[in-house]
Amino acid sequence: MASGARGALTREAVLEAAAGLVRRRGPDALTMRGLAAELGTAVTSIYWHVGGREALLDALVERTVAGLGEIRPSGRTPEQRVLSVARALRRQLRDHPHLVALVHERGLTERMFLPAQRVLVREAHAAGLRGARAAEFVRAVQFQVVGHVLVERNRERAPAQHPGEPELWRAGSAGDDPALARALARPVDTERLFVTAVRALVRSLLAPHGV
Amino acid sequence: MASGARGALTREAVLEAAAGLVRRRGPDALTMRGLAAELGTAVTSIYWHVGGREALLDALVERTVAGLGEIRPSGRTPEQRVLSVARALRRQLRDHPHLVALVHERGLTERMFLPAQRVLVREAHAAGLRGARAAEFVRAVQFQVVGHVLVERNRERAPAQHPGEPELWRAGSAGDDPALARALARPVDTERLFVTAVRALVRSLLAPHGV
DNA sequence: ACCTGAACACCGTTCAAGT
């Protein structure tokens, strides 16, 4: 069972084992006792090296966020470049599904988004936005992307939806629009929806006319 | 300590007490043993009436969602009416902060959003959207609103943000735009940001031109 | 049909004790 039992126990070894556990079996599977068993030490040793469970989760989040890698925009127009940043960010978050849950639980979304924020500021400037309007643009995109990923993950974990969207739309309640009823009965193409929504948002906010 | 100890124990009484506990002290405070103590019964009685903790939470979510009340759009243009629906929905979700967390955890966002979905379909039609485009519009708004509320709640629970957004933007890293730096250093006006983002999204998606 | 206490298999955390 023990994986990294050789040598003296270090803070790094504890975090490594904890990260592996979370990656493989989710945050709920991270128990102090289970982790200790995996490390081949007494539970209390973990307390000495990294502190209690809360401190451990904090350190874990910090570690993973730091290792996310930077985001490079691509495309010719500001709209394309912002969209590429949004997609890259979504991809990063989706590649670390448990991390998103962890960060969400701990209220650290802000922290996670900081690198992308810098990139977005540059794009806002390139598009001619300044001051408060640029700030609003950056935050709107930030909320949009993170929010979308949260909802998306939520749906993936969802059990068989209780009333079941399909049945609910099979009846004639769609105002005589069978194509709409069919579309709503189909599962959502979240990738496509994401692109559509981000593009719509960005297009509006980058448009020259005032509010 | 006991609150509703009189009379025979019923499923309804258990759910009522559980709902009160969650409202007052959050989902984590809902323990089978604590609930039993509040009801003045043995823990095992709860199992007889509503089943285990998971079943209890499911019933609780179902109950609260059912009691949310319908949403009536207001305003003259489709854009205004959709915005009013979005605001009403955000308000509902914010009025039941623990519920949002519960629904999110259980992956029932879909279920919660169904009534609003019907209203949005009508507005999409009024704006001239049909079929797949109408469906896409409805879902984009849905993801936007729910996502925003999730991020918003996340930030509210956030501890003092570690690096602290303000300090990070006080340096000159904002590309020579002091007004932007100041804006990003200020706390977010989430209400305003919500309206801006929803309006931008809706405006783009309701615009006549194709993609 | 309804309710009970005892027991099982878990938790996180603290603390005094070892080396």
Place this chain on the structure above:
DNA sequence: ACCTGAACACCGTTCAAGT
């Protein structure tokens, strides 16, 4: 400085037994 086992105060759930 580092690691240990024992103990404390919790959990959710099961089960046999009561009325």
